[in-house]
Amino acid sequence: MGLTGATLERLRLTDCVLVRCDLSGVVAEHISATRVERRDCRMTGFVGSRGSWRDVTFVDCHLDDATLRMTSWDRVDLLGCSLARIDLYRAKLVRTRILRSDLTGADLSAATLDGAHLHGSRLDGLRGGAALRGVVIGGEQVPAVGAALLDSMAITIDDDPAG
Numbered sequence: 386m387g388l389t390g391a392t393l394e395r396l397r398l399t400d401c402v403l404v405r406c407d408l409s410g411v412v413a414e415h416i417s418a419t420r421v422e423r424r425d426c427r428m429t430g431f432v433g434s435r436g437s438w439r440d441v442t443f444v445d446c447h448l449d450d451a452t453l454r455m456t457s458w459d460r461v462d463l464l465g466c467s468l469a470r471i472d473l474y475r476a477k478l479v480r481t482r483i484l485r486s487d488l489t490g491a492d493l494s495a496a497t498l499d500g501a502h503l504h505g506s507r508l509d510g511l512r513g514g515a516a517l518r519g520v521v522i523g524g525e526q527v528p529a530v531g532a533a534l535l536d537s538m539a540i541t542i543d544d545d546p547a548g
Contacts, residue, residue, distance in 0.1 A: 431448060
């Protein structure tokens with residue numbers, strides 16, 4: 386199924402499975418998704434701001450450059466997904482797992498991720514590192530999270546004491 390570039394106002398998805406769908410460039414603001422599974426879907430540039438996601442699973446999906454600002458997530462799993470440069474400004478992610486996914490350059494500014502599990506996910510170049518308060522990560526992710534936190538606090542690292 387391909388809906389590339391479509392505008393779908395107030396789209397409501399309930400109790401469905403989407404496999405190998407192309408939703409690139411789709412604008413679906415105020416989307417409501419409940420008990421939905423997406424597998425191997427391409428959603429590059431997807432716009433779903435102000436949406437609601439409940440009991441949703443994404444497996445091996447591409448959401449690069451997606452805009453999911455001010456969305457509400459509850460019991461959402463993103464497994465093996467590409468989320469590079471995703472915009473999650475002011476999103477509220479409750480009981481969410483983002484595992485083995487690529488969040489390179491994601492914007493988490495003003496987002497709430499308290500309790501989110503990010504194991505195995507790439508976290509380089511995150512913006513809005515303060516949103517990582519309360520997340521659960523693996524030890525290998527400490528350098529990337531540290532860099533995001535330092536950046537969010539405007540801390541400069543300078544090895545020259547004369548500055």
